[in-house]
Amino acid sequence: MNREEVDRALARLGAERDAVEAALLALQDHQGRRLLEGAALSGRTEERWSVAAQALTLLWELFDRHSEALASARAVRSRRNRPGSAELAELSELLGGPAVTVPGGRLPEAAGPGPARLVERISLDELMERMNAWYATVLEVVNAADAVWSALPARIDLLLVELGRVQMLAVSVGVRPGSHPLGDDLAGLAEELTTLRAEVLADPLALWRPARVPAQRAGDTPTGAGPFAPAAGVVDTERFDRAGRGLDDIRVELEGLLRLRDEAHERLQQVGDLLQRADATLAEARRARGEVLAKIAATEVPAVPGPASALRERIVQAVELQQTGQWHRLAPLLDTLEDAATKELARARQSLTEVAQPLALRAELRGRLEAYKAMAARLGLAEDPEVVERFEKARWLLWSAPCDLRAAAEAVNRFQQSIRPARPPAPRPEAGGPVDRPAIGYQDERGA
Template identity: 80%
Template sequence: MAGTAGPVMSRDEVDRVLTRRGEERDAVEAALLSLQDHPGRRLLDGAALTGRTQERWAVAEQGLALLWALFDRYAEALASARAVRARRGKPGSAELAELSELLTGAAVTVSGGHLPEAVGQLGAQVRLVERVTLTELMDRMNGWYAVVLEVVNAADAVWTALPARIDLLLAELGRVQMLALSVGVRPGGHPLGDDLTRLAEELTALRTEVLADPLALWRPARVPAQRGTASEASAWASPSGAVDTTGFDRAGRHLDDIRVELEGLLRLRDESHERLQQVADLLQRADATLAEARRARGEVLAKIASTEVPAVPGPASALRERIVLAVEYQQTGQWHRLGQLLDALEDAAAKELTRARHSLTEVAQPLAVRAELRGRLEAYKAMAARFGLAEDPVVVERFEKARWLLWSAPCDLRAAAEAVTRFQQALRAPERQATSGGNDSDG
């Protein structure tokens, strides 16, 4: 028997250590049983693994077997110590020395092939036999437990978080693909169709990766535990980290964007007839306005003297050709082609109506000026009647001259405007007095 590692413990100290070691043994056993039944471990056992997960599970799986072997040696050593303590109610110095050695000394013999150095690798060159203390053995178990638990928990976290969500997204992708077909969007014929094909490939590849290599999508909050090393405080706690859902989230956002665009095409399909009719109505109003402008231009040329009248533009024939194309897209269900074209047609038709109205305003301006002068003349005539000047010779003469100029053809707008102004002036009292006193007559 090797010598004791330190001073001989008293009977009370021995009993306290035995109690603590017994509690540790029970806690380790419960943790190992829980780990053995962990859903992540069961899934890892039956999965066809690749990549990082395959590498780390190969180590963790051996570590799990090693944990049970180390636990058995711990339990055997504790049982041996309890047997020594049970020999006598009040152990003597010999028993206390033996118990001190068993509980604190390097009294546990383990196979070196099953207990590599803390920073070593499974399969590395090791000693055939080692003697360690119970504390050292517990540290080794803590370290290997952390290694195994981290792999098992990480794989379980990824498998819990992603496969079902990917399946739901793939199902939603199928519905969006059906929506795409309903509005004529197909791979090779529209960018959205190609996007849906690539998205399906990405999600399928992501699902395959999740099932075969879940640890590729695990982001630990700390560096993974070294094989066989961990602090006692954290050894039996679940390792922290997060599932990397970047690829899944990106695919979800992309699918949402595609669905929004397709729903826009679906609305276009439902609204296209009404919108094309509105474009046709705008062009019809533009044509009617241009026809009115041409009629007004002819009237101006015939009835207004010395006036430059702008030409009236013709109908937008190119715009009508594009409408024919839009109708063709509508009839053949090419909604993805119709969308931008219909937007452009609505804008162009509105501009065409604005252009026609502007042309009518420009062409009819002389007629508007004549109408305004006629209105002013009639208003001044009514004012003359209120002033009692309806029979005044000057007022009558100036009214008749302005009236003759405004209702003759072709009408000289400048002369007519001057005549209306002179008729207005005739209504003012000072001018009437001056005119009456001088017996002036305006010819």
């Protein structure tokens, strides 16, 4: 090297040395490193940190060797303002040749092919590359553990607090482990979160998913990233997220039971009201059936069903569950009762409709008879003997008991026919003459 090349090399190596010192001091103060040194580790984290801790110790030793070699080179350069050939040869050896003696032992992750040696002589550039590789190993472990510890323990603690609140809500509605599936689910979530928290604290790297990238050389480090770029990756939060979703689902169901506790009395009253209306409708159907049997002849009248006694027994059971606060058992029972009571009222109404059908038919015939009577008066047939006779016959059949509906319907039809005006014969038109049309106001049977 000439003098300019020596000065440039010294400046570059000095800048690298300062950057390495700053990086090592920052690593020494790194929160993740302090936590790793003070934690009771296990599993993958214990294995990785045992290697990284050795590398960190070795890094400081190599940094000292680098600093000593650089100091020796600076001392040679400071002998003369313009070094001679002997000084330039010595500086070329110190700055570019294998002038640094380092331990030959290799770390497990940094081991390469070939047997290990007790000591090695390498150049300052080779020493920097080796320091870069081992620093990346340490930094990856430290950053990964710190990322997991920053992401999960606090969130797990918050979820455990929320779990405690949900457990109190569960107890308030009678949901306990062993008596209801939701209670068992809450107990399982508590165990899972406690186990997960312990695993996170002891083995954070088990929940780290690295994005592997090639190790960067010191000269390739991006601006602002420090002397070495940290490894990238993500924290695996699948178990935590699954527990959070499970707790949300349980909370929604428990809030439904809580609403049931507030609405149970009103809903039970509504069920009772539906059954009272059903009983009243059945009583009306039985009364109508008796009237049909007494007043309508030759009619098949369906039987009226009795009250739903089994349903009332279940209402008593629901009231007992309400009084004892067993809301998780009351919820499905009350849904069933509401559905059954609605169906019971519909069944009572259908029975009343079927039973009272003959009476409805008689009422319809009576209405038709009165309408035809008014039509006869408008047509001036109210005094016609045949019309009067047919009206009295139909009226007697409809207002007598028991009433023969078939005969009464035929009598009403005959009375209707008696008041229907006869269609006048159509005159035969003469050739070229006008054609007479029917008189306006004529109505056939459908018009009547």
